[in-house]
Amino acid sequence: MKTRLLRRIGSALLAACSAAAGLTAAQDFPSRPIRMIVPYGPGGVTDITARIIAPAMSEGLGQQVIVENRAGGAAIPGFDLVAKSKPDGYTIVAATTALAAQPILFRKLPYQADKDFTPVSLVILVPTILVIHPSIPARNVKELIALAKSRPGALSYGSAGNGSDNHLTAEVFKHAARIDALHVPYKGGGAVMIDLVAGQIAFVFSPVPTAHSYVSSGRLRALAVSGSKRNAAFPDVPTVAETIPGFNVNAWLGLFGPGGTPANATDRLYAATTNALQRPEVSKRLTAMGAEVVGGTPAQMGAHLKSEMERWARLAREVKFELAD
Numbered sequence: 001m002k003t004r005l006l007r008r009i010g011s012a013l014l015a016a017c018s019a020a021a022g023l024t025a026a027q028d029f030p031s032r033p034i035r036m037i038v039p040y041g042p043g044g045v046t047d048i049t050a051r052i053i054a055p056a057m058s059e060g061l062g063q064q065v066i067v068e069n070r071a072g073g074a075a076i077p078g079f080d081l082v083a084k085s086k087p088d089g090y091t092i093v094a095a096t097t098a099l100a101a102q103p104i105l106f107r108k109l110p111y112q113a114d115k116d117f118t119p120v121s122l123v124i125l126v127p128t129i130l131v132i133h134p135s136i137p138a139r140n141v142k143e144l145i146a147l148a149k150s151r152p153g154a155l156s157y158g159s160a161g162n163g164s165d166n167h168l169t170a171e172v173f174k175h176a177a178r179i180d181a182l183h184v185p186y187k188g189g190g191a192v193m194i195d196l197v198a199g200q201i202a203f204v205f206s207p208v209p210t211a212h213s214y215v216s217s218g219r220l221r222a223l224a225v226s227g228s229k230r231n232a233a234f235p236d237v238p239t240v241a242e243t244i245p246g247f248n249v250n251a252w253l254g255l256f257g258p259g260g261t262p263a264n265a266t267d268r269l270y271a272a273t274t275n276a277l278q279r280p281e282v283s284k285r286l287t288a289m290g291a292e293v294v295g296g297t298p299a300q301m302g303a304h305l306k307s308e309m310e311r312w313a314r315l316a317r318e319v320k321f322e323l324a325d
Contacts, residue, residue, distance in 0.1 A: 029265045030063040037093045039078025040160050041071035043190020045207035050094045052285050056276030071187040074162040083111035087258040089265025095256050098163040100308035104316035105163045106324050119301035120255035121273040124291040127227030127250050128169050128205040131220040136202050141224045141243040148179035155202040156182040158192035165251035169205040169226050175319040176244045207251050208290030233290030254301045
């Protein structure tokens with residue numbers, strides 16, 4: 001009896017010490033650098049945005065936020081890395097619309113977006129802009145549609161990968177315009193823009209921040225923005241809806257940690273993100289690229305993800321997206 005009692009007391013003390021250590025660790029968060037995974041290559045809107053906000057977040061957290069690109073595999077490897085990381089706040093992901101839309105594009109995924117990730121903050125909303133190579137004989141959406149109909153399947157469009165914002169928007173556009181075009185997926189937004197400028201593909205629905213410098217320098221021609229209203233970065237560029245009534249597709253970027261990330265760490269990360277976005281030098285850089293700064297709470301990010309998953313599921317009943325393994 002005495003031995004059992006001593007064992008119980010020892011176990012209780014050990015549990016208490018472990019709990020105290022865990023509480024101290026949570027209170028001290030962060031005590032080392034934080035990885036921000038970008039599931040795409042350099043040069044795209046996700047990478048650009050991550051590298052704009054990371055330094056300001058680092059100052060707010062007192063620890064460096066290191067941006068790490070994990071491109072390829074339709075962003076699945078990058079998302080999976082975070083989903084399976086230790087839920088301690090030290091690994092987060094810069095996620096896009098792809099996280100919400102992947103269930104309608106892939107038969108199997110190694111994670112569930114609404115269960116295996118902890119929402120941190122909705123960072124930006126950004127429409128995409130339909131840009132073409134200057135050699136394409138189209139000056140507006142109507143002419144591009146006519147060209148595509150005269151050459152079924154001959155025009156190709158690029159994307160940052162299956163399930164990326166530009167892939168999804170282009171598929172919705174194809175369905176609405178009743179045209180056929182060949183999808184060419186890349187490993188990131190930067191790579192797809194390089195080939196578009198080189199004339200290897202015909203058009204891309206590029207996030208406005210990614211396309212801005214190419215259009216401004218005349219290397220690409222902007223035909224329309226995908227949102228419901230014209231974009232401040234390109235006030236003279238019409239919306240797709242001015243040609244195809246009701247067309248409205250916006251991209252978004254938000255931060256997530258692994259499922260089960262403690263509230264203390266999530267709150268610190270959210271506060272650092274909000275403070276970063278409120279800095280004039282950060283918000284000006286983002287808005288100048290055509291993004292709408294949001295900075296939503298973890299609850300708002302979670303609600304947005306849920307509504308986006310429902311929206312793409314509804315859309316999939318109309319647009320027949322090709323399923324991949």
